[in-house]
Amino acid sequence: MKTAVLITIGDEILSGNTVDTNSNFIATQLKDIGIKVLSVFTIPDDEQAIVSTLGKALEMADVVFTTGGLGPTKDDITKKAYAKFFQDDLIFSDEVYEHLRAYLEKRDRLWILEHNKEQAVVLSKASVFMNYFGTAPCMMVEKNGKYCFSLPGVPFEVKPFLKDQIIPFLQEKLELQHIVSRIVSVVNIPESILSETIEDWELALPEHISLSYLPVGTRVKLRLTASGSSQEMLNQSLENEITKLFPLIGENIVATHEDKIEKILSGLLIDKKLTLSVSESCTGGELAHLITSVAGSSKYFFGGIVTYATDKKIDILNVNPETVEEFTVVSEQVASEMAVGCQALFKTDISVSTTGVAGPGKGEDGKDIGTVYYTIRIGEEEVTSKLFLPHLERTDFMHFVSQKVLQDIVSLLIKK
């Protein structure tokens, strides 16, 4: 199996100012073509650190990627480090400069060309992949049959570089084994019990299949990865193993093909021709955002409303002010009335509501932080649930609740 090491370069990552999402993306892309990432090294914008990490990485793996440090500012020194490590010269490339000029001209930004001229300087022995979505090109240096790519740090430039240019390049150059993954999503069973329940099954897995547990909120994702020479054979053997899980934990399995809960839901809604709307308070738009992150969601998602202020729940969702007075705004009753109002407003088969206190600070009715009620209404039937998550920070709380709500819709739809 071919291997890769990723090197993330940037003081801003090490200081915590920026979250590195590039390595995750690159790892996913490489996995799909059967290249295993052995390690990710995150290092500072420091010439010596870059040089020594490049050395180590090229010892370990067949392919090495660096991201970051290609900008036009003083703290970006990746190119210099490459020149030192590969004992090569940096030269001004007319071809790259012309590409840069055309790129900027097309965007009415020709006036910054002179300021970005430095980006046309590349290693003399590098192959250059042009950047169609930014100004820094990608350099590829081959050494002893290994490939080293220097990518910029901007995620939306990294993505097309990988998809359009580097993955096809690697597929052609390397003789790659096939690798296939499947994710089985399991709910309503703690990881430790799940592990015991499927222990015999796990021990009996064929050698070319590996298993990992990935807990996400209250769901556990079982990832099965198979590698071998025939894709068809791999798909078949994964299907066989997954089939054997059903007698053991069939009731807890909500999906065996899709991974993300919003995609699992998408498949179900399209399948059952059902429409959906959401009314959110404490999740503040994250539910709608999760749902609409799926391409094609406009087919079933008619809309959502965030009623943060109580009187908007009354005005727009027709929540009864007396209900609020009697039970407070964070209550089973208000959750239910919000769901009814939401269903009426958007005219959908399914509606959802959330009302709770994300914290910090006490909610307006003195309820403790971390309490949330949510209603899922399918046709005329509805289920209201409560969660109490006082240990979660604001954004984690919103995220946990949103995941759980979608997971519950999926469970309800599967039971039907």
Added chain:
Amino acid sequence: MKTAVLITIGDEILSGNTVDTNSNFIATQLKDIGIKVLSVFTIPDDEQAIVSTLGKALEMADVVFTTGGLGPTKDDITKKAYAKFFQDDLIFSDEVYEHLRAYLEKRDRLWILEHNKEQAVVLSKASVFMNYFGTAPCMMVEKNGKYCFSLPGVPFEVKPFLKDQIIPFLQEKLELQHIVSRIVSVVNIPESILSETIEDWELALPEHISLSYLPVGTRVKLRLTASGSSQEMLNQSLENEITKLFPLIGENIVATHEDKIEKILSGLLIDKKLTLSVSESCTGGELAHLITSVAGSSKYFFGGIVTYATDKKIDILNVNPETVEEFTVVSEQVASEMAVGCQALFKTDISVSTTGVAGPGKGEDGKDIGTVYYTIRIGEEEVTSKLFLPHLERTDFMHFVSQKVLQDIVSLLIKK
């Protein structure tokens, strides 16, 4: 200056299945107490890799953190690797077991105690920090005056471990230099021009202050970091340097204290006593989600609506069907009418609308993917802008547009 190395353990990170957010959080926390993260190593659930990386990390830095690999399943082997590296035995701790029992009892989950018993096994010479938000304790091993912490991988367990226990512990044990950072947010100027404009200022910075450029969408964040023995002196010298920036790029500076655009906006709205609502189409709830991620946003954010379907724009936001017919739903005119409707629905000083095509696939009116119109309405005045971002993937597109809209509200409010 004290230093740290972070080790992220987990096949699920290397395969791209999970994004590592722990190292970012830990780095931020350490930065605040003046500990500099030198490197982050992401490695597989492999005993040999853990052992050798621990060795390297403890050579490099004063403090080492590992996250992950403490779960009760077979692929979690961090503890075994610790035992091997520190040449220590794993022993069953009655104290940890009792804590675990009490923790599970309180949550009505006592039935899983036996399945999680393994988590009461710790290194004989480790100090144990109890987990109040999960089942795996944190072990701390001291070696030659250096500290090595093994943390679980679940982010919402890692956060309180750091904040409540480890940071106070390190502050007490290590004699730490103070470190202070400030972020200056700059808009409407490309990084390369900015870099030239402030070059002399940058070269004249005192030695104890360092500068980095962090581009986020169309904004550039300048981070100034100062280290020294007096916090007061550091604050003063940062303030001095920032003041010198104003004659150079004052018009482009939107904030010098807060970092995130949604927090900058929050400060401005509270300051000016203005209220806000949003109506979203192509951003699908992300705007509302960003705004409500700020604690205290209920003071100024009255609500938001996601009108994904065109007829909901007409029904709920009073967009004129003739406008849609004449100009299509992705148009300046519809953006404007949505903002008017949103302001009326939520009765706020400011309202915002977005309408566009996030892709993939063509929009219902045949407009190209990546086009978006957005209106910002403040009182009776409004500004409608257009973006064309065909190169962005769906989620990046939504993210970019949301950031830009908030940035524009901030710019408009500052100009007023």
